[in-house]
Amino acid sequence: MTVARHRTAVTQPRRRVLPRPAVVFVAVALMLFSCLLVVDGLARSQVGVDAVAEDTAPGATDGVPAAITDGGPVIDARGATPASARMPAKTISLTFDDGPDPTWTPRVLEVLRRHQVPATFFVVGSNAARHPELLRDIRAAGSEVGLHTFTHPDLSQASDLRIDRELTETQLVIEGALGESSYLLRPPYSSTADAVTADALRSFTAAGRDGYVTVLSDTDSRDWERPGVEAIVRNSVPANGAGGIVLLHDGGGDRSQTVAALDRLIPQLQAQGYRFVTPEVAVGLPADNRPVSTADQLAGSTLIGLVAVAGVVVDALTWLLVVVGVLVVLRLVLMLVVAVRHHRERHRPGFSWGPPVTAPVSVIVPAYNEKENIAATVRSLVASEHPVEVIVVDDGSTDGTAEIVEAVVSDQRLPRVRVIRQANGGKPAALNTGIAAARHELIVMIDGDTVFEPTTVGRLVQPFADPAVGAVAGNAKVAGQAPGKIWSGLLARWQHIEYVMGFNVDRRVYDVLRCMPTVPGAIGAFRRRVLLAAGGVSDDTLAEDTDLTMAVCRSGWRVVYEDSARAWTEAPATLPQLWRQRYRWSYGTMQSMWKHRRAVLESGASGRLGRAGLAHLAVFQVLLPLLAPLVDIFLVYGLLFLDPVTTLVAWSTVLGLQLAAGVIAFRLEREPLGVLWLLPLKQIVYRQLMYAVLIRSVVTAVGGIRLGWQKLRRVGGLEVHLQEPAVFPTPPDAPEAPRSRLVVLSRR
Numbered sequence: 001m002t003v004a005r006h007r008t009a010v011t012q013p014r015r016r017v018l019p020r021p022a023v024v025f026v027a028v029a030l031m032l033f034s035c036l037l038v039v040d041g042l043a044r045s046q047v048g049v050d051a052v053a054e055d056t057a058p059g060a061t062d063g064v065p066a067a068i069t070d071g072g073p074v075i076d077a078r079g080a081t082p083a084s085a086r087m088p089a090k091t092i093s094l095t096f097d098d099g100p101d102p103t104w105t106p107r108v109l110e111v112l113r114r115h116q117v118p119a120t121f122f123v124v125g126s127n128a129a130r131h132p133e134l135l136r137d138i139r140a141a142g143s144e145v146g147l148h149t150f151t152h153p154d155l156s157q158a159s160d161l162r163i164d165r166e167l168t169e170t171q172l173v174i175e176g177a178l179g180e181s182s183y184l185l186r187p188p189y190s191s192t193a194d195a196v197t198a199d200a201l202r203s204f205t206a207a208g209r210d211g212y213v214t215v216l217s218d219t220d221s222r223d224w225e226r227p228g229v230e231a232i233v234r235n236s237v238p239a240n241g242a243g244g245i246v247l248l249h250d251g252g253g254d255r256s257q258t259v260a261a262l263d264r265l266i267p268q269l270q271a272q273g274y275r276f277v278t279p280e281v282a283v284g285l286p287a288d289n290r291p292v293s294t295a296d297q298l299a300g301s302t303l304i305g306l307v308a309v310a311g312v313v314v315d316a317l318t319w320l321l322v323v324v325g326v327l328v329v330l331r332l333v334l335m336l337v338v339a340v341r342h343h344r345e346r347h348r349p350g351f352s353w354g355p356p357v358t359a360p361v362s363v364i365v366p367a368y369n370e371k372e373n374i375a376a377t378v379r380s381l382v383a384s385e386h387p388v389e390v391i392v393v394d395d396g397s398t399d400g401t402a403e404i405v406e407a408v409v410s411d412q413r414l415p416r417v418r419v420i421r422q423a424n425g426g427k428p429a430a431l432n433t434g435i436a437a438a439r440h441e442l443i444v445m446i447d448g449d450t451v452f453e454p455t456t457v458g459r460l461v462q463p464f465a466d467p468a469v470g471a472v473a474g475n476a477k478v479a480g481q482a483p484g485k486i487w488s489g490l491l492a493r494w495q496h497i498e499y500v501m502g503f504n505v506d507r508r509v510y511d512v513l514r515c516m517p518t519v520p521g522a523i524g525a526f527r528r529r530v531l532l533a534a535g536g537v538s539d540d541t542l543a544e545d546t547d548l549t550m551a552v553c554r555s556g557w558r559v560v561y562e563d564s565a566r567a568w569t570e571a572p573a574t575l576p577q578l579w580r581q582r583y584r585w586s587y588g589t590m591q592s593m594w595k596h597r598r599a600v601l602e603s604g605a606s607g608r609l610g611r612a613g614l615a616h617l618a619v620f621q622v623l624l625p626l627l628a629p630l631v632d633i634f635l636v637y638g639l640l641f642l643d644p645v646t647t648l649v650a651w652s653t654v655l656g657l658q659l660a661a662g663v664i665a666f667r668l669e670r671e672p673l674g675v676l677w678l679l680p681l682k683q684i685v686y687r688q689l690m691y692a693v694l695i696r697s698v699v700t701a702v703g704g705i706r707l708g709w710q711k712l713r714r715v716g717g718l719e720v721h722l723q724e725p726a727v728f729p730t731p732p733d734a735p736e737a738p739r740s741r742l743v744v745l746s747r748r
Contacts, residue, residue: 077208087243125170176300354465364434396424470557474523543588
């Protein structure tokens with residue numbers, strides 16, 4: 001992975017005329033994947049399951065010629081005037097709808113072969129595309145193939161364009177599988193000739209213009225009702241020795257009764273002198289299933305191949321999604337169990353890190369163009385109940401940040417506040433300057449857009465009573481919203497949910513497992529000697545806080561989480577600002593993981609970080625989130641092509657689990673639950689942005705692209721979180737910590 005060097009300053013980007021290659025690649029990949037989903041969805045849509053034709057409404061047959069309603073089941077509408085034909089006496093055509101089915105079609109063919117009887121299989125194109133070998137089996141058994149549309153719609157309610165598409169797609173599948181065509185059509189939900197409506201006749205005429213002859217039925221076995229073998233046989237025998245086209249099914253459900261009835265029906269009718277032929281032979285039409293050109297067969301084979309590829313891809317992703325879902329749910333449960341354990345342990349009566357820590361603390365505030373919030377930040381620090389010195393390192397600000405601090409110090413006579421100015425060198429350089437200037441052994445780092453509560457510093461440093469603790473992560477919370485900005489208010493609340501349900505729960509678990517990967521830059525505390533041993537704050541990555549924390553963990557020090565030490569930090573107020581912040585976080589975290597990758601192979605505390613902390617980040621913060629969009633994609637897929645009720649129930653169940661987890665997480669933080677009503681909307685909008693950020697970061701990392709620091713525009717408003725101090729405590733005289741030999745590098 002390429003290591004990115006950055007500046008705090010923002011340079012004006014050049015105007016980009018063409019989209020980035022990564023954007024084009026992702027867009028094309030999404031388009032191809034969407035096409036595969038549509039193809040697979042059409043091929044798998046749940047159609048033809050025991051379909052029942054609707055009863056003909058009174059007057060629906062008005063305008064239909066008597067030649068049709070009083071005629072036979074074979075209707076030829078290819079000419080100017082539709083004509084029909086009846087089956088001759090003692091002549092039977094067996095027809096099967098809604099297949100081919102890999103279970104029932106072979107069993108039907110076995111019965112037909114045994115009795116040497118042909119039949120006509122009106123196939124659903126979506127089923128045939130998934131099982132083209134069954135079409136070849138049908139032809140090899142001496143039967144023929146007709147069309148039953150591609151997705152089984154009611155053609156009487158379809159437009160001419162839809163009718164043409166349904167028949168064309170099904171014809172392509174037949175041509176690809178057999179190298180033959182068919183001109184016989186049975187519309188779904190069709191009934192007998194006397195029930196043909198004006199709308200149905202219109203669809204027959206539209207199909208006739210494309211060269212299709214409609215084959216209805218006049219003897220309905222009603223096998224779709226599963227009335228029993230005896231009833232199916234009885235329903236399939238024409239009255240008084242008349243001929244008939246018998247309607248049966250080889251797909252769309254359990255057809256065991258159909259197979260058993262067929263094995264009894266054929267010998268019974270043969271014994272009565274019936275002959276079995278196909279419909280077109282019975283009424284004197286040309287033979288069906290005639291050869292097609294090589295080009296037509298190739299086009300059909302391409303469609304079948306596309307359906308096969310789509311099926312493999314969707315099946316693989318479905319199983320992958322199941323695995324991801326199980327892992328995510330297990331992680332969610334385990335994380336909450338461990339987080340609750342952490343909370344109970346830290347808040348049980350009598351818990352203590354050791355003797356109270358009262359030593360003064362150096363608070364370092366790196367600041368670059370923080371005029372909106374820097375005054376509130378400094379005032380919150382000097383209001384601390386714990387003795388502190390405040391060091392504001394102005395990193396080449398151009399908006400008067402340093403002057404604002406100096407004015408606040410002068411006007412309010414704030415003791416122990418220093419301002420250090422330096423040329424712009426980046427946040428790590430500013431922090432290193434502050435570390436070198438700090439007088440005390442305990443150092444707190446805070447961003448220039450953050451405010452502390454009066455008790456925060458004191459609570460943050462108490463874990464240092466344990467000599468094994470080298471760093472402490474505080475509890476960062478999202479501060480308010482931009483005045484009058486509804487959208488920024490939503491973003492703030494979504495980020496608040498994310499901080500409570502995500503970051504803080506994770507830190508509790510990392511604390512228990514002793515593999516904390518990040519002490520947040522907004523609120524963190526370190527021992528000076530730990531920072532010096534780590535070489536100060538590195539600018540090797542864009543996530544200097546994560547990089548530093550991992551280095552501390554690898555050196556053997558314990559890093560803990562103190563949930564009672566709270567800080568309020570300004571959240572990005574717009575989607576572009578949120579994108580820039582999370583892009584930097586995500587990319588910087590991956591840089592840090594790559595930099596410390598050798599920890600996976602090491603022993604002791606370093607190995608624990610590598611095999612627990614880094615592994616968790618890699619799996620649950622990078623790999624699985626890359627697959628998480630499948631949840632939303634398959635939600636749309638299920639609503640369009642599967643049972644929408646089942647799909648919504650499954651999605652709602654997952655959302656319910658997340659809501660329950662949110663309630664637990666908010667209870668641990670003692671936060672009001674009212675904001676959780678935004679969780680469903682967060683899943684639809686906010687989560688998609690996080691997916692896009694992660695995908696973009698991965699593409700950037702894989703491509704080895706250098707990414708610059710992305711400074712956010714501040715809007716201010718942190719004053720509402722300030723608590724008025726009583727009297728600023730004057731710190732007791734304490735010996736200064738030895739001056740650091742840390743070398744501060746300013747990148748120009």
